[in-house]
Amino acid sequence: MNASYRFDGNDELCLRFGPDDAPRLLILPPLFDEANRVRHLMVEFGRLLGDLGIASLLPDLPGCNESLVPLDTASISLWQAALITCAEQLGPVTHVASLRGGALLDGALGDLRRWRLAPVKGGQLLRTMLRTRIASDREAGITSSSEALMETARASGIELAGNSLSPCMIRELDSAAPSQSSAIRLVRFADDPLDADGRITGAPLWLRAEPAHDPAMAAAIAQDIAAWMRG
Known part of the structure; x- marks a missing residue:
């Protein structure tokens, strides 16, 4: 379901999944061209979370996707402010899930519990x-x-x-x-040697030359997030 939030005089698109009356997970995509390569994956695991009874939001950042804002006016701090506004207008938001560079933004949302997949500086x-x-x-x-x-x-x-x-x-x-917090579940891919709280099987889609999708990965992400939120 399409929704929108009003930020800095513009309406920014936000996809909304799951029950209308439930607290929501805010999904933060990777940044720049990496976001394009995993868009299908994020939409799919948002839908799967909805099937599991978990509501979520996948917002466009100003300057990205359907946004009418020029990207060259955007900044990390502007995106963080936009996410705060999105959470205020379309919440209540209780949890945040970020992929890759999205983890650079989630600290703006205060002490909410955070799920991160392969965060990067x-x-x-x-x-x-x-x-x-x-x-x-x-x-x-x-x-x-x-x-x-x-x-x-x-x-x-x-x-x-x-x-x-x-x-x-x-x-x-x-x-x-990525900001530090004690309320973070850190997830990495199975072949990543770095420490993690959980593992996902598959290869990072943001490394592909073209956008791609992995249904098994989307299902694994949805199951991991659902178990984390309910735990």
Whole structure:
């Protein structure tokens, strides 16, 4: 079901799943091009959670998906403010689930319980996009480097992986890290050697060259989140 929240003079789309009268889980997608590759996965596990009687919200961030806001006006702090507004208008929100870079935003929602899948620091996302830009420049016969690109980005913004990022976004992203809390369930993939509270079988869809879907992964995520919320 489609809903919307009003933020900064604009109506932003929000998909709503599950019972209308239940407390809600707020789903935070990965950032930038990674979000496009896992959109189907997020919609599917939102629907599966609804089948399990759990309500959830999947909002568009300003500048993303159906938003009419230019991406080059967005920043980490702006997205956090938008999520606070979304939770206030479409809540009550009692839990948050974030994937990858979405974990950079969930700290804005206070002491809500959080579920995270493979969280990442903002600087890591930035370096990945810079490497993609350097490879693209090389194919076009242009010599570039991370240092030179970052100097330009901090001064006047830059386009990375098809995303127009402002100097403010670059600065905030470069220093952003998932916030700490005792109320976090950390989930990773089965072959990830880092510590985790739970494991999901499968390969990260955000590493695919094109958007893809994994029904088994969506079901596993929904089951894990449902058990966590009910526990």
